[in-house]
Amino acid sequence: MTPQTAEDYKDRFLKHLSQTVPGRKEMVITRASGCRLFTPDREYLDMISGIAVANIGHSHPEVIEAVERQIREYSHVNVYGRFVLAPQVEIAERLTRVAPGDLDVAFLTSTGTEANEGALKLARKYTGRPGYVAFEGSFHGRTYGSLSVSWRDRYRDGFQPLLEQVTFVPFDDLDAAAQAIGPETAGVIVEPIQGEAGVRIPADDFLPGLRELCSDHGALLIADEIQGAMGRAGHWYSCQEWEVTPDIITVAKAVGGGLPLGAFISTREIFSTFLDPPLSHVTTFGGNPVSCAAAIAAFDVVERERLAERAVEMGENMRKGFDVMMEKHDALETVRGLGLWWAFDVSPTENAMAVVAAMERRGVIVGSMLNADGTIRIAPPLTVTTAELDEMFNALDNALTELAGS
Numbered sequence: 482m483t484p485q486t487a488e489d490y491k492d493r494f495l496k497h498l499s500q501t502v503p504g505r506k507e508m509v510i511t512r513a514s515g516c517r518l519f520t521p522d523r524e525y526l527d528m529i530s531g532i533a534v535a536n537i538g539h540s541h542p543e544v545i546e547a548v549e550r551q552i553r554e555y556s557h558v559n560v561y562g563r564f565v566l567a568p569q570v571e572i573a574e575r576l577t578r579v580a581p582g583d584l585d586v587a588f589l590t591s592t593g594t595e596a597n598e599g600a601l602k603l604a605r606k607y608t609g610r611p612g613y614v615a616f617e618g619s620f621h622g623r624t625y626g627s628l629s630v631s632w633r634d635r636y637r638d639g640f641q642p643l644l645e646q647v648t649f650v651p652f653d654d655l656d657a658a659a660q661a662i663g664p665e666t667a668g669v670i671v672e673p674i675q676g677e678a679g680v681r682i683p684a685d686d687f688l689p690g691l692r693e694l695c696s697d698h699g700a701l702l703i704a705d706e707i708q709g710a711m712g713r714a715g716h717w718y719s720c721q722e723w724e725v726t727p728d729i730i731t732v733a734k735a736v737g738g739g740l741p742l743g744a745f746i747s748t749r750e751i752f753s754t755f756l757d758p759p760l761s762h763v764t765t766f767g768g769n770p771v772s773c774a775a776a777i778a779a780f781d782v783v784e785r786e787r788l789a790e791r792a793v794e795m796g797e798n799m800r801k802g803f804d805v806m807m808e809k810h811d812a813l814e815t816v817r818g819l820g821l822w823w824a825f826d827v828s829p830t831e832n833a834m835a836v837v838a839a840m841e842r843r844g845v846i847v848g849s850m851l852n853a854d855g856t857i858r859i860a861p862p863l864t865v866t867t868a869e870l871d872e873m874f875n876a877l878d879n880a881l882t883e884l885a886g887s
C-alpha cells in the first residue's frame with residue numbers, strides 16, 4: 482500500500498465506519514507480525530497485544546498454517562452443536578484439561594461478551610434465582626447482560642433499563658460482598674484481576690473468600706478470564722494464582738490466536754440445565770471451525786513454549802524497568818502487574834493520553850483503560866524479548882521527559 486492509498490483509506494474510514502471514538506485515525510495497518518505492527522511508512526512495537534489478544538504474537542506461522550488447512554476442509558457447516566466437529570472437540574478438550582476442578586465442559590462462542598451472556602444465563606437457569614453481584618470497576622462487555630454487570634454510569638446511562646437485580650460492591654471488599662450475596666443471588670461475576678479498572682490485583686484472601694461466600698449461599702462464582710487467560714498472568718487462568726475453582730470461567734480474546742473465539746466453561750452438571758428445554762442456548766458462529774483451528778495452534782504454542790512461565794520471568798524484567806522509571810519520573814505515580822499484565826498511573830491524570838500519544842510518536846503502542854482514567858496499560862505478547870521491553874522503556878522515558886519539559 483502506498484502512503485497515498487493509506488491517506489485515501491483514512492478519509493473513507495471516516496465516511497463508512499461507525500466510530501465510537503471521534504477523530505481521524507492516523508495508522509493504516511498493512512501487516513502485523515510478532516510484537517510488530519506495520520503501516521506503509523513505519524513499524525510500531527505493539528505493547529498491548531491488540532488488547533490481550535496476541536499472546537503468542539501477531540500472525541503466528543502455526544496459526545496461519547492451521548487456518549489455511551482448516552478452511553480448505555470446511556469452515557461453517559451448521560449451527561453450533563448439530564454435528565461433531567473435530568476442531569471444536571480439540572479446543573474444548575484443551576481448555577477444560579487445564580481448567581481447575583471439574584470444569585470439564587465448554588460452550589464455544591465467538592466473543593467475550595457472548596461468553597459472559599451465556600454464563601449469566603446459565604447461572605440464572607441453574608439456580609432459578611434472579612440476582613447478580615458484580616464489582617465496581619468491572620468490565621464484562623457491551624451487550625445487554627454483560628453491560629448490566631459492568632460498572633461505570635457513563636457507559637450504562639444511555640442504555641437503561643438494564644437487568645434490574647444487579648448489586649455492585651467495591652472490588653476486593655469481602656465484607657461488602659458478604660452483605661450483597663444472599664438467597665436471591667444466581668451468580669457473582671468477577672474478574673480475578675480487574676483489567677479495565679487498571680490491572681487491579683486483589684488481596685490474597687479475596688477470591689478464596691468469594692468462593693466460600695458463593696458456596697455458602699448456593700450462588701455460582703463466575704470468573705471472567707477474558708483478559709486474564711492463556712498465560713497472561715502466569716497461569717492458564719488467572720484464578721489459579723489463588724488456587725480457586727469457580728463454577729463458570731469465561732474466556733475469549735487470546736484463546737482464538739487472533740481469530741474470534743470465546744467460551745464459557747463449567748461442569749457437566751451445571752450445563753445439563755441447558756438441555757431442558759433443548760436448544761436453550763444456541764449460536765450460529767460460536768466455535769467456528771476455522772477459529773477453533775487457530776485456537777488449537779495458539780494453545781499448543783502457549784503450552785509448548787511455556788509462555789505462562791515466561792510471562793512471570795519477563796514480568797520480573799518489567800518490574801525492574803518500572804523501578805528505574807519510578808525513580809526518575811515524578812509523573813509516574815504507581816505501577817502494578819502480574820506476569821505480563823501491567824498498568825501505571827500518570828499524574829496528573831489528564832496527561833495520560835499525552836503519554837500514549839508521545840509513545841506512539843516514538844513507535845510504541847500502549848493504551849488507556851475503559852474504567853481507570855489516568856492509567857496506561859502494558860500487556861505485550863508473551864513472546865516479547867528483553868530488547869523489546871528496553872525499547873518500550875526507552876520510549877516511555879523519553880515521553881515522560883518530553884512532557885515534564887512542556
Ligand SMILES: Cc1ncc(COP(=O)(O)O)c(C=O)c1O
Binds near residue numbers: 592597707
Ligand atoms: C474482562 C473482559 N470481559 C469481557 C470483555 C468483552 O469481550 P469482547 O470485546 O470480546 O466482547 C472484555 C473486553 O475487553 C474484557 O476485557
